[in-house]
Amino acid sequence: MSAAAASADAPAKKSPKKLILGIVAVLVVLLLAGAAALVLLKKPAESDEEGAEEEEVAAVEHEAGKGKKGAKAGPPVFLPLDPFTVNLADKDAERYAQVGITLEVDTPEMAEQLKGYMPAIRNNVLMVLAHKTSVELLERAGKEKLAAEIMRESVRPMGIEIPDPDQAAAEEEEEAPKSSKKKKKKKKAPYNPVHQVHFSNFIIQ
Template sequence: MADAAAATADDKAPPAPAAPALPIKLLIIVVVAALVAGLGGAFVVVKMLGGKSEPAAAPEERKPEPQAKAESRGDGGGKHGAAAAPGAMFDLEPFIVNLADSPEIRYLKLTVKLEAENEAASAELSARVPQLRDTILVLLSSKDSTTIRTPQGKFQLRDEITQRVNGLLSKPGVRSAYFTDFVVQ
């Protein structure tokens, strides 16, 4: 009897309704809309963050100026205060020299500009161009390519050029040497 009751209960129970299947078109539309909304939101966030980083760069560029002024005041004048105002620039013709590399032959093409403290120093530099070129040529040809290719080597070379040029003048009048062309081949 229990079997008969179970059989009649199965016949009376309607089959479980199947979950209505979402149409494929509706599913695709929902996924595409979610992607578009996500990409649009990401674009807006990037634009907003990108816009804020540009003004942030401007104050960083302004920061060195107050620091330089503070250094010149704290130092008591002299060299730092004079460095704030650019001096007269003295151009030298380009140098092309063989470097001191032993197994290979390497060349250096270098254009140097000297910053003179005043017009009197610039006039003295003009009168001594052959001596300046000779001094710098001897210095450059004593260098090898591995040392002058590094940033530290370039800074050292700049300092050595400044020292040697000031050694030629009756009164040191060159603040710094600047490289406007530097090619090692």
């Protein structure tokens, strides 16, 4: 009887250990399955986020193409102005200039908008030309300076004020001693829809 009782007690002692091992194995399997599920669920979420970011970047680039930088596909848009004939500011002799000007703008819509301001634009350009001398306009540097001034004056009727670089530099030099301790942030240049000023003809007599 004692031998039979011992043999009956032996399985009873072993069964709790097997039960614990089984529970541990099940827990391990469940943890592995949970980790695998998290990895699989995380990948589509990341790809969705990347896709959303790419769409957002594309949208920003698209807006930038239409916005301030004026970057766009296709040929540039040119707006030719009627030729200008104006007396120059020479004091020693009567000199005049005949100048053909074409504005390069960012969009056809902006070209149409500028046409609505054309009388004011022509007035501003004539005022700039009338203050030039033949000596100034015969030099390449003088023509480049004239183009920059026309670029500023052509958008002024629309309420766009483009600062004169020479004037801005002079003001910075004056303010330099005052602002030596505090560094001022440079003002962002306003958006100018006129990218270039092209001369189609340039005659001085």
